[in-house]
Amino acid sequence: MNIGAAARRTGLPSKTIRYYEEIGLIRPARDSNGYRDFSETDVHKLAFLGRARSFDFSIEDCRSLLALYEDSSRASGDVKRIAQGHLDRIDARLAELNEMRRTLSSLVDTCAGDGRPDCPILQDLAAEETDLS
Amino acid sequence: MNIGAAARRTGLPSKTIRYYEEIGLIRPARDSNGYRDFSETDVHKLAFLGRARSFDFSIEDCRSLLALYEDSSRASGDVKRIAQGHLDRIDARLAELNEMRRTLSSLVDTCAGDGRPDCPILQDLAAEETDLS
DNA sequence: TCTTGACCTTCCAGCTACTGGAACCCCTAT
DNA sequence: ATAGGGGTTCCAGTAGCTGGAAGGTCAAGA
Known part of the structure; x- marks a missing residue:
């Protein structure tokens, strides 16, 4: 073929x-x-x-x-180990993405999205890290 | 600096x-x-x-x-458009990952993970596509 | 003064998992 | 003979860095 x-x-x-x-x-x-x-x-x-x-x-x-x-x-344990490791990586990535989504979507929701310059999205991106030390 | x-x-x-x-x-x-x-x-x-x-x-x-x-x-609308587009991509990826996670975790759960060769994970990966045509 | 060590510089290669394109060969049908 | 639709190899590019080599700079200590 x-x-x-x-x-x-x-x-x-x-x-x-x-x-x-x-x-x-x-x-x-x-x-x-x-x-x-x-x-x-x-x-x-x-x-x-x-x-x-x-x-x-x-x-x-x-x-x-x-x-x-x-x-x-083969031992199915070897297969399972690989799959479990991958699943853990997927879970970690899901957690990251969910957190990003949460923050980003609330920023998008509060942005007027019109012709004015005020923008909470840019404000967040530019925010100084609050330093408590 | x-x-x-x-x-x-x-x-x-x-x-x-x-x-x-x-x-x-x-x-x-x-x-x-x-x-x-x-x-x-x-x-x-x-x-x-x-x-x-x-x-x-x-x-x-x-x-x-x-x-x-x-x-x-700037117009905040321009910012919002970029952020919304990115949010859409995140949502698409989340949907994909959730689907993978669902299937993969059920496979991992049903795999004995011992020394025997039988493995539902490999069975799934090797599965012939059911052709209904 | 010399040396040591921690900086800094540029440049090149490599990572993941392909994808696109060029230049070329092969086979069949007209 | 030619046109088309296969196939082949090889090289470059994608995203976003990261590692390493070879070398310049600078401040502190013996």
Whole structure:
């Protein structure tokens, strides 16, 4: 199967698939004309990678997960550890973003948004840190 | 004021301050020895940038916000438009992350995480898309 | 006076995970 | 023969820094 067909099958851009080969996530065979020739196994791996990436797992996490996926004697604990670590990162990011959203949306709400120059958003950004020392 | 002092005052790494100069966000004066000489105004701008970046505003948004901050005849509507656009992006990202978190945490919860190979996480990642066509 | 150490400078490379584009090859259909 | 729609490699660029090398500057201490 050519790269275009693999791309259609997996929903990944051809560019991304070439990149995954370049960094050693997959090793598709080659035809005599130099074209990549993807097996069903390759397509499965690509789909696996696509789904893992959709969870925002890093490429290195994906590499580990793929290795575990291919190792039938894996321990689910190893998989869980990676997933839990990632979940923790997601939670940390969610906390950050929620805090930003809270502050920013209250600033946006109190800004008149008209032609006048007064703006609580700029006031906040420019605020001197209150130094209690 | 040397870059180190400016860094201490603003909480930004010296490297970042140099980078901000390089991309034209600030233009500190220079001493005769070539050292950057930061004015109070420079420090205020850096603090402004630091706070804006802490809200995850892009550098280009920061550039626009800083320009508006310095323009006393600005319209608050221009500021609000930028902030609202950014808020929308934050909301979109929050929705994505919440969805990831929901799915991933339920997978993590159902994974035994022991020495056995069975793993619902890997099963999900490897799942064939159900094709209803 | 010399040296040490903490500053400062510029420049270049690297990080993540791709993406775009140029220059070129291959294959099929007309 | 040619046109098109594949494919190939390689290089550069994205965002926002960060690390490191090689070297200049300055104040304090022996």
